[in-house]
Amino acid sequence: MMLRTGFVRASGYAHKVRRVLFAVTRKKVDPKEVVRAAGELNQRIFEKLGELGVDKDDVIRVTVPFTIEEGTIRWDYEKLKIEVYRKSEERNLALAMEEVEERERELDERIKELEELALHLKKTSEEILEKLEELKQEHTSLKLRAEG
Structure with a gap:
């Protein structure tokens, strides 16, 4: 490698x-x-x-x-x-490197934003699943009471 x-x-x-x-x-x-x-x-x-x-x-x-x-x-x-x-x-290369470094900083910032968004989405998804489970349990208990 x-x-x-x-x-x-x-x-x-x-x-x-x-x-x-x-x-x-x-x-x-x-x-x-x-x-x-x-x-x-x-x-x-x-x-x-x-x-x-x-x-x-x-x-x-x-x-x-x-x-x-x-x-x-x-x-x-x-x-x-x-x-x-x-x-x-290498004057031109030095100038090009400044541009590359700036773009890398921007990319790092965007990646960080996306990572934070992904974590937020994961948390929100987990909360939605919890609410769904609660609804299922409530529905089941209501069904049992109605049948009983």
Whole structure:
């Protein structure tokens, strides 16, 4: 399997790694393992970014293969690839990243709104089912009294 972050500002790579890893391993690995493996990879990326002198405003793209063995994510660090696009050299990419980040923030807000709505709908649905059960019980007891 392969983890690919796509273009991301260096300051935001850790969050992106975690999100992408959760997405590509969904229903294949325990979420605690995803958090552990993401933390391990993020530490390695952090060290490499320091060695490369990457600024937090630079844009990077991370690609790394991994396997899942007995529920554990194992990174192939020999093939870890970090592409660096320096803000000072890549003006257009820096501007494009600002737009991407803004859209990601908007998407996150919309997702949060939908999650809250889904929870509200679930609660409302449960309340409706409770009322239906009450009505059924009342109807049954009325029927029994009328027959009795």
